[in-house]
Amino acid sequence: MIYHCEDHTCNYWDEGEKLPERCPQCGRKLLRANEADMTGDDWTALGNTLWYAEASDKKRMVDCFRKAAYLGSAWGVCNLGICMEQGNGVEADPVQAFWLYQQAVEMGSLNAVCCLGVCYQYGIGTAPDAEKAAELYCKAAEYGSPRGQMLLARAFHDGIGVEADAAEAVHWVRAAAYQRYGEGMHRLGVCYAYGDGVEQNWEHAVHWFREAAESGVSVAMTDLGYCYEKGCGVEQSWEQAFSWYRRGAECGDPVSMCNLGLCYEKGCGVEADPVQAFWLYQQAVEMGSLNAVCCLGVCYEHGIGTAPDAKQAAELYRKAAEYGSPRGQMLLAHAFHDGIGVEADAAEAVHWVRAAAYQRYGEGMYRLGVCYEYGDGVEQNWEHAVHWFREAAESGVSAAMTDLGYCYEKGCGVEQSWEQAFSWYRRGAECGNLRSMHNLGYCYEKGCGVEQSWEQAFSWYRRGAECGYPVSMSNLGLCYKRGYGVEQNWQEAIKWYEQGAQCGDLQSMHNLACCYERGEGVDQNEDRALYWYRRSAEGGNGDAMCNLGRCYERGYGVEQNWQEAVKWYEQGAQCGHLQSMNNLACCYEDGEGVEQNEERALYWYRRSAEGGNGGAMYNLGRCYKMGHGVEQNWQEAVKWYEQGAQCGNLQSMNNLAYCYDYGEGVEQNEERALYWYRRGAEAGSDYCMYCLGWNYSNGEGVEQNMTEAIRWYTAAAEGGNADAMHNLGWHYDHGEGVEQDMKKAICWYERAAEQNHPAAMNSLGECYAMGRGVPRDLETAMEWYRRAAELGEAMADYNMGWHLEQAGKLSEAYAHYRKAADGNDDSAWWALGRFYENGVVVAQDGKEARRCYETGEKLGSVKCKMRLARCKLLGIGGRREKKAGLDLCRQALELAKESSEKEDYGYEAEMNLLRRTIAENES
Numbered sequence: 001m002i003y004h005c006e007d008h009t010c011n012y013w014d015e016g017e018k019l020p021e022r023c024p025q026c027g028r029k030l031l032r033a034n035e036a037d038m039t040g041d042d043w044t045a046l047g048n049t050l051w052y053a054e055a056s057d058k059k060r061m062v063d064c065f066r067k068a069a070y071l072g073s074a075w076g077v078c079n080l081g082i083c084m085e086q087g088n089g090v091e092a093d094p095v096q097a098f099w100l101y102q103q104a105v106e107m108g109s110l111n112a113v114c115c116l117g118v119c120y121q122y123g124i125g126t127a128p129d130a131e132k133a134a135e136l137y138c139k140a141a142e143y144g145s146p147r148g149q150m151l152l153a154r155a156f157h158d159g160i161g162v163e164a165d166a167a168e169a170v171h172w173v174r175a176a177a178y179q180r181y182g183e184g185m186h187r188l189g190v191c192y193a194y195g196d197g198v199e200q201n202w203e204h205a206v207h208w209f210r211e212a213a214e215s216g217v218s219v220a221m222t223d224l225g226y227c228y229e230k231g232c233g234v235e236q237s238w239e240q241a242f243s244w245y246r247r248g249a250e251c252g253d254p255v256s257m258c259n260l261g262l263c264y265e266k267g268c269g270v271e272a273d274p275v276q277a278f279w280l281y282q283q284a285v286e287m288g289s290l291n292a293v294c295c296l297g298v299c300y301e302h303g304i305g306t307a308p309d310a311k312q313a314a315e316l317y318r319k320a321a322e323y324g325s326p327r328g329q330m331l332l333a334h335a336f337h338d339g340i341g342v343e344a345d346a347a348e349a350v351h352w353v354r355a356a357a358y359q360r361y362g363e364g365m366y367r368l369g370v371c372y373e374y375g376d377g378v379e380q381n382w383e384h385a386v387h388w389f390r391e392a393a394e395s396g397v398s399a400a401m402t403d404l405g406y407c408y409e410k411g412c413g414v415e416q417s418w419e420q421a422f423s424w425y426r427r428g429a430e431c432g433n434l435r436s437m438h439n440l441g442y443c444y445e446k447g448c449g450v451e452q453s454w455e456q457a458f459s460w461y462r463r464g465a466e467c468g469y470p471v472s473m474s475n476l477g478l479c480y481k482r483g484y485g486v487e488q489n490w491q492e493a494i495k496w497y498e499q500g501a502q503c504g505d506l507q508s509m510h511n512l513a514c515c516y517e518r519g520e521g522v523d524q525n526e527d528r529a530l531y532w533y534r535r536s537a538e539g540g541n542g543d544a545m546c547n548l549g550r551c552y553e554r555g556y557g558v559e560q561n562w563q564e565a566v567k568w569y570e571q572g573a574q575c576g577h578l579q580s581m582n583n584l585a586c587c588y589e590d591g592e593g594v595e596q597n598e599e600r601a602l603y604w605y606r607r608s609a610e611g612g613n614g615g616a617m618y619n620l621g622r623c624y625k626m627g628h629g630v631e632q633n634w635q636e637a638v639k640w641y642e643q644g645a646q647c648g649n650l651q652s653m654n655n656l657a658y659c660y661d662y663g664e665g666v667e668q669n670e671e672r673a674l675y676w677y678r679r680g681a682e683a684g685s686d687y688c689m690y691c692l693g694w695n696y697s698n699g700e701g702v703e704q705n706m707t708e709a710i711r712w713y714t715a716a717a718e719g720g721n722a723d724a725m726h727n728l729g730w731h732y733d734h735g736e737g738v739e740q741d742m743k744k745a746i747c748w749y750e751r752a753a754e755q756n757h758p759a760a761m762n763s764l765g766e767c768y769a770m771g772r773g774v775p776r777d778l779e780t781a782m783e784w785y786r787r788a789a790e791l792g793e794a795m796a797d798y799n800m801g802w803h804l805e806q807a808g809k810l811s812e813a814y815a816h817y818r819k820a821a822d823g824n825d826d827s828a829w830w831a832l833g834r835f836y837e838n839g840v841v842v843a844q845d846g847k848e849a850r851r852c853y854e855t856g857e858k859l860g861s862v863k864c865k866m867r868l869a870r871c872k873l874l875g876i877g878g879r880r881e882k883k884a885g886l887d888l889c890r891q892a893l894e895l896a897k898e899s900s901e902k903e904d905y906g907y908e909a910e911m912n913l914l915r916r917t918i919a920e921n922e923s
Contacts, residue, residue, distance in 0.1 A: 040073025098125030134161030202233025242269030278305030314341030382413025458485030542577025562593025614649030634665025706737025742773025794823025829856030
């Protein structure tokens with residue numbers, strides 16, 4: 001029984017044993033048809049119903065079209081041609097199809113015009129003729145056929161029979177879309193989504209996807225779901241994405257079916273249901289989705305919605321890969337790389353990566369670059385790595401942009417260029433790549449490839465940190481700690497260090513430990529500091545290994561243990577940490593926690609120095625200077641001091657200045673010495689400040705300037721330099737370059753003495769002995785002299801000898817004079833000479849007395865010079881030379897009047913003795 005809808009505009013026709021009550025299309029009443037009264041178009045409509053019915057008789061469908069053709073229906077003739085072309089219900093016959101399309105065209109069928117154009121385009125039943133195809137498409141399009149308009153749009157898009165013209169292609173797509181033609185509306189959405197022939201506009205894309213989806217185009221439902229998933233042109237909504245994927249799946253779209261499975265797998269827009277996801281993937285696979293084959297493989301690999309089965313996963317990956325799915329090829333490569341369901345085979349893995357890359361698949365191109373970078377399954381080749389990183393980056397893979405930037409940064413496989421590195425990091429960052437954001441921040445921080453800007457560095461570190469990149473959290477914490485690009489804020493610094501540490505960032509752990517150790521931004525806490533140092537060190541952070549070693553070395557937060565210190569320094573050194581190498585070398589040099597070994601010390605000093613550690617350069621220079629572990633070599637010492645100084649190491653500056661000052665290992669050069677003293681002083685070296693003060697005080701290498709001398713002595717003294725404290729005390733004591741101030745003099749002497757500075761102790765002794773700035777107290781004076789003498793201060797021994805001599809303790813006095821003389825104190829030789837000249841405690845010996853005076857004179861003693869002149873005049877210890885002796889005595893007396901020794905013990909008495917001697921011998 002054949003029946004049809006009573007509404008002729010509905011044009012629904014079907015057949016069956018019983019007459020249904022209502023039309024399934026419009027709900028109106030169905031009427032029984034009389035075959036004798038049916039037109040050709042009626043038979044075509046019935047044939048179309050049978051075409052789309054799943055369990056229909058296809059031969060019956062063809063018969064309907066034949067009857068329609070016989071009755072002169074152009075529609076029926078065209079559809080019969082389609083059956084002949086496709087072999088649907090009849091044996092395929094492309095030549096017959098072509099002929100039928102020609103007949104239908106002559107009968108006025110626009111659809112046949114389109115079909116005939118397709119035959120000419122692809123050579124179906126006739127020779128290919130692209131221009132003829134384009135003419136037919138144009139004819140159908142201009143007559144208003146939306147299908148013809150879409151075919152003509154494709155011709156203009158791809159240059160089929162006409163010159164390619166993207167704008168013209170969009171014009172015809174728009175014409176079809178404005179006719180509410182589903183494919184046209186969807187295609188116009190695609191044009192807006194990709195900026196194909198029009199300016200990219202996601203809002204317009206969403207509009208046309210929605211129009212097409214509402215008209216029943218399943219692929220538009222999929223694309224609309226994607227827009228909601230990614231938030232493209234519409235507010236992101238997993239619920240809406242899920243809804244449209246479900247509608248697309250219900251309409252039979254395999255991509256929607258697969259995406260719906262992903263929603264159930266990940267719990268996006270719906271409660272997670274891995275079993276349902278697995279089932280949906282199976283349905284999508286049956287519908288021909290290669291992506292679903294991949295998803296199903298992932299389910300088997302990881303046991304999602306089914307029992308884990310690595311072999312089944314690998315089989316599915318292979319199926320997708322061999323069918324040309326680039327994702328399947330990458331999954332199969334992953335399986336071969338890691339031995340998942342197949343035997344591990346790096347070369348086979350690269351084969352499939354290459355297959356995906358050659359399809360211009362972004363992940364495949366990027367991964368092939370990584371393989372060449374690390375020599376993974378192929379011979380390492382940085383040039384090839386750069387090529388594939390560039391290809392992947394140009395296709396929009398942000399990770400490839402980052403790696404390409406790194407290649408330019410390091411000059412790997414390409415000429416080094418910070419400008420290019422910066423450019424690629426910026427592109428990666430703008431694409432949302434967290435590593436690129438971090439590296440871009442670094443470029444702004446260091447001014448690499450771009451003008452330095454802490455504000456920009458802070459901005460990018462913040463973006464990376466807020467997106468969850470742990471390394472950026474560490475750097476953001478540092479910005480807050482130091483006030484770089486933002487107002488200093490210790491609480492914010494700690495917050496980001498803690499977040500980075502909790503995310504597993506080793507540098508954040510280390511920085512957090514430093515804060516706990518120093519009480520910066522948090523209460524000082526040795527236990528927490530040690531905890532985070534250990535966590536970071538055990539994770540492989542060299543800074544933390546070094547600091548953990550230091551904690552064990554100094555007993556900070558843990559019992560002192562040199563062996564543990566050496567262990568961590570060793571681990572840090574093996575990781576390439578330069579300060580750990582230097583500290584390990586110190587342990588070997590001093591035999592702390594390990595057997596003393598100068599060769600091993602030298603090895604690690606050299607390793608660290610060659611890596612750029614300024615402290616190690618200094619220590620290596622010191623080894624060459626002292627001959628520790630190597631033959632003494634002043635030139636090598638100077639070389640390493642020079643390198644250390646250029647790296648900003650203060651001790652190296654100190655020693656280099658010394659070398660230039662005294663001509664050790666290099667030609668003496670006061671100007672260069674002064675340069676390095678000044679460089680060191682300005683960099684904060686209290687020793688260099690002291691030396692610079694001394695130079696200004698004595699006019700060495702620079703014009704004497706007591707104001708500058710006092711300024712640098714003060715800076716050095718306040719920096720803790722004991723020599724400077726003593727000299728500053730002396731200047732206040734004697735009013736040289738500064739107004740005399742005994743309180744300040746005593747203060748600085750005492751501060752230097754607290755650091756066991758022997759000269760300062762001696763000066764304090766002199767102050768107490770003479771009652772300068774303090775009440776006179778000989779007992780306290782002798783105590784300070786004793787302490788200074790025990791530390792090797794020869795002048796203190798002399799001073800003790802003088803006071804013992806005055807107290808009549810001549811033997812003790814002689815012993816101290818002898819010790820002071822052995823320490824090259826010039827006044828001590830004068831005292832010893834007197835003892836020998838007068839036979840005090842020792843046998844009288846003029847020659848020995850004279851020898852003592854000569855030694856003291858060579859050391860600069862004016863008192864010895866006066867005594868020696870007297871000896872020559874009187875013939876003590878040698879031949880008498882009256883005339884020459886008198887001349888020498890007069891010269892010595894004149895010199896004595898100007899000498900700075902006037903305040904020395906016994907000075908006035910010596911001058912008076914010399915005057916009497918001159919007077920007695922002139923008469």
